[in-house]
Amino acid sequence: MEAFGPDVVIAMDEKGNLAVRIKGGDEHDEIGALSKAFNTMTARLGKRVGERTAELLNLQSYLSDIIDSMPSIIVGVDKEMIVGQWNLKAEQTTGTAHEINNPPAGILQNTQVLKIRMSKKLPKNIEVAQKLGLDPGMINQYMEDRGPGHGVYG
DSSP states (O other): OEEOSTTEEEEOOTTOOTTOEEEESOTTSHHHHHHHHHHHHHHHHHHHHHHHHHHHHHHHHHHHHHHHHOSSOOEEEOTTOOEEEEOHHHHHHHOOHHHHHOHHHHHHHHHHHHHHHTOTTSHHHHHHHHHTTOOHHHHHHHHHHHSTTTTTOO
16 A cells, blocks of 8 residues: 555555555546545456456356367467467366366375385396396385375375
8 A cells, every 4th residue: 555645545465456546636627536436447447357357257168168079189289389278178188177076096006006016026027126136125114214105195
């Protein structure tokens, strides 16, 4: 909040919020008239921004419904080739919806697969560990103590 003279106060948040109102002056002097005009302008602008935002959200929802209803896989990528959007058919085909909507479940699943793959009970793991001169039991103990899943399994 900044003060300009004894009777003019401008209250504005750091983001340039349109709810800003100027207080000060008498309605019949220049500062009062300017304050009233500014307050009317920001109120109208705020209302219009709200209306346009609602229109954009409705349009976004409408377009998402159209894209999701398409029978083809649609995947949107940005200029760095990072996937940012996909439709329902892409989710169904790739099975990524669950992992994206619930990342911990995907992480836990992969951790469980890794734990099974590193098991000291699998003959191939014992063979490779011995070939490298490692103790399979120690590797398994390390995985239990500090490896993937540490903190996940309790």
